[in-house]
Amino acid sequence: MELLNQVTQFVISGLATGSIYALIGLSFAIIFNSTGIINFAQGEFVMLGGVLTIFSLNVLQLPLAAAIVVAVAVTTVIGILFERLAIRPLKNATPLALIIITIGMSILIRGVVMLLWGKDTQALPAFSGTDPITVAGATLLPQHLWIFGVTVMVIVGCRLFFNHTISGKAMRACSFNRRAANLVGISVGRMVLFSFVISAAVGSLAGVIIAPLTMTAYDVGVMLGLKGFCAAIMGGMGSGLGTVLGGLILGTLESLGAGLISSGYKDAIAFFILLLILFIRPQGLFKKGETERV
Amino acid sequence: MRSDRIKFIVFALVVLLLPLPLSGGYLTNVLIFVGINGVLALGLNLLLGYAGQISLGQAAFFGLGAYGSGVLTTQFGFNPWVAMVVVALSVAVFAFALGFPVLRLKGHYLAMATLGVGVIANIAFNETVDLTGGPSGLSGIPNLAIGTLTFDSDLKNYYLVWCFALGMILLSLNLVNSRFGRALRAIHDSEVAARVMGVNARLMKVQVFTLSAVMSAIMGSLYCHVMTFISPTSFGFSFSVEILTMVVIGGLGSVYGSILGALLLTLLPEMLRTFQDYDIIVYGLLLVTMTIYMPGGLVEGIPALFRLIMPTKKGTEVGNA
Numbered sequence: 001m002e003l004l005n006q007v008t009q010f011v012i013s014g015l016a017t018g019s020i021y022a023l024i025g026l027s028f029a030i031i032f033n034s035t036g037i038i039n040f041a042q043g044e045f046v047m048l049g050g051v052l053t054i055f056s057l058n059v060l061q062l063p064l065a066a067a068i069v070v071a072v073a074v075t076t077v078i079g080i081l082f083e084r085l086a087i088r089p090l091k092n093a094t095p096l097a098l099i100i101i102t103i104g105m106s107i108l109i110r111g112v113v114m115l116l117w118g119k120d121t122q123a124l125p126a127f128s129g130t131d132p133i134t135v136a137g138a139t140l141l142p143q144h145l146w147i148f149g150v151t152v153m154v155i156v157g158c159r160l161f162f163n164h165t166i167s168g169k170a171m172r173a174c175s176f177n178r179r180a181a182n183l184v185g186i187s188v189g190r191m192v193l194f195s196f197v198i199s200a201a202v203g204s205l206a207g208v209i210i211a212p213l214t215m216t217a218y219d220v221g222v223m224l225g226l227k228g229f230c231a232a233i234m235g236g237m238g239s240g241l242g243t244v245l246g247g248l249i250l251g252t253l254e255s256l257g258a259g260l261i262s263s264g265y266k267d268a269i270a271f272f273i274l275l276l277i278l279f280i281r282p283q284g285l286f287k288k289g290e291t292e293r294v
Numbered sequence: 295m296r297s298d299r300i301k302f303i304v305f306a307l308v309v310l311l312l313p314l315p316l317s318g319g320y321l322t323n324v325l326i327f328v329g330i331n332g333v334l335a336l337g338l339n340l341l342l343g344y345a346g347q348i349s350l351g352q353a354a355f356f357g358l359g360a361y362g363s364g365v366l367t368t369q370f371g372f373n374p375w376v377a378m379v380v381v382a383l384s385v386a387v388f389a390f391a392l393g394f395p396v397l398r399l400k401g402h403y404l405a406m407a408t409l410g411v412g413v414i415a416n417i418a419f420n421e422t423v424d425l426t427g428g429p430s431g432l433s434g435i436p437n438l439a440i441g442t443l444t445f446d447s448d449l450k451n452y453y454l455v456w457c458f459a460l461g462m463i464l465l466s467l468n469l470v471n472s473r474f475g476r477a478l479r480a481i482h483d484s485e486v487a488a489r490v491m492g493v494n495a496r497l498m499k500v501q502v503f504t505l506s507a508v509m510s511a512i513m514g515s516l517y518c519h520v521m522t523f524i525s526p527t528s529f530g531f532s533f534s535v536e537i538l539t540m541v542v543i544g545g546l547g548s549v550y551g552s553i554l555g556a557l558l559l560t561l562l563p564e565m566l567r568t569f570q571d572y573d574i575i576v577y578g579l580l581l582v583t584m585t586i587y588m589p590g591g592l593v594e595g596i597p598a599l600f601r602l603i604m605p606t607k608k609g610t611e612v613g614n615a
Contacts, residue, residue, distance in 0.1 A: 038405075089586050097585050105582055107574050107575075108578025233406075264420070275414075279398075
């Protein structure tokens with residue numbers, strides 16, 4: 001019974017971090033599908049979400065809700081600048097050049113954040129207290145509920161956007177065939193910019209809701225970004241349910257592995273899974289029908 | 295061919311004579327690391343610049359070399375030279391076996407997979423505390439020695455490291471001008487076309503990956519004996535990025551470019567001492583601007599700049615006359 005309670009506990013916290021990985025995975029997939037770029041700076045958007053919220057809260061003295069809005073908005077603007085300054089100048093760039101550029105942007109953003117706010121780890125207060133709720137012998141924090149709620153909202157929001165709005169449909173058209181999309185009058189350049197906007201917003205939101213649980217600092221983006229990428233790979237780089245499932249599976253396995261085997265190797269677990277999937281099933285865990293490429 | 299040989303001889307002479315005016319001071323110490331970083335960059339350049347395959351896990355092989363030699367000599371009483379050979383051979387076998395699944399991947403996927411290998415290796419250095427001392431590092435590693443000659447001063451270590459480095463530079467120069475090197479460039483341009491022409495692309499990619507891993511591992515062994523202390527932070531993802539920056543700055547697909555890149559990036563933090571950790575901002579800016587505006591690196595960029603400036607100068611002179 002003791003073990004069962006423990007396992008339930010690990011699964012709950014695993015699902016919470018897994019939701020974060022799912023959101024980051026979605027933000028990877030959104031850019032990848034409209035541009036073919038894996039943005040190595042994706043994790044920095046996540047980091048910016050958390051760090052900027054703390055800054056707005058503590059230094060600008062904004063209420064929490066306003067601080068979050070400011071953080072997501074500023075990160076989105078950075079996403080726009082990113083696309084304009086680093087991605088757009090290179091026409092017909094090779095994947096190699098794009099990898100190097102996005103890595104460069106990633107350490108640039110990290111360096112600037114370190115310069116402005118230092119290296120200290122900072123905590124964001126939980127959104128609605130820390131009184132635990134007991135469910136089936138395991139404790140659930142209110143922040144966990146926020147994470148699940150926001151994740152579901154973002155996923156539903158993305159689905160509605162991509163399936164039911166003109167812009168969303170245009171972005172999907174670009175992902176299927178950029179040239180054809182251009183021929184029917186869709187501005188591919190603008191859709192690429194849109195994808196950076198949405199991706200930065202989703203990524204930073206993930207960073208905001210995880211910050212009360214794990215603390216944040218200038219260098220948290222690397223790990224979170226890589227794990228989000230792992231989730232996206234598990235889901236076959238689609239922005240549908242596959243990536244969400246990938247994130248949840250990854251989070252749960254990682255939490256169980258850390259709790260039952262060794263917490264020191266927690267991060268290694270995610271990368272073993274990443275390598276295994278890249279070697280064995282680079283098209284993702286779930287077959288074609290289930291993943292929807294946006 | 296002949297001019298290549300003369301170039302190398304001039305380069306080797308400069309390297310061998312350089313420390314004499316410095317008389318073993320601080321700069322000699324910095325130049326040791328230029329040699330080590332130069333070979334690391336060269337190894338990655340063979341893979342990235344010639345064969346067009348990226349690796350973000352070079353620091354892992356460097357670390358395997360350093361920890362391999364460090365652990366074998368301090369914990370198991372190996373002779374340092376024997377340890378170096380054992381470690382180099384083990385890394386070769388490991389990289390060869392790893393290369394087949396990893397190099398089947400392309401572009402972003404290859405970058406992420408090699409990055410994953412690097413992160414896992416770094417976690418292993420941190421967690422196997424009994425062997426490696428974990429985050430607090432491994433100390434008491436002996437200096438290398440030949441007979442009664444112990445490499446315990448900066449000047450001696452300079453010649454030790456640069457002898458290895460010159461050997462590897464010569465090897466790389468011969469390699470890239472050989473049939474093998476031409477085949478690698480063919481793979482870079484078009485893997486399908488190379489295979490149609492009878493190049494065993496898959497095997498060659500793994501071979502060059504293995505070569506770059508072994509070069510890094512040997513430098514790792516030297517590094518641990520020069521430093522006599524190592525800790526996991528020297529072999530993390532950020533160091534892999536630093537090696538990548540050296541290659542990009544110096545020039546993709548240029549042997550001397552790698553050394554130039556290593557020289558600049560090793561001297562830069564020394565010159566920017568006051569900036570301390572903020573040198574990563576400079577790396578970031580360099581990576582982005584070089585890739586966008588000078589994709590050939592300094593080796594191609596500097597002559598191009600000269601050509602850009604020279605004709606206009608001549609033009610104004612003619613105009614004045």
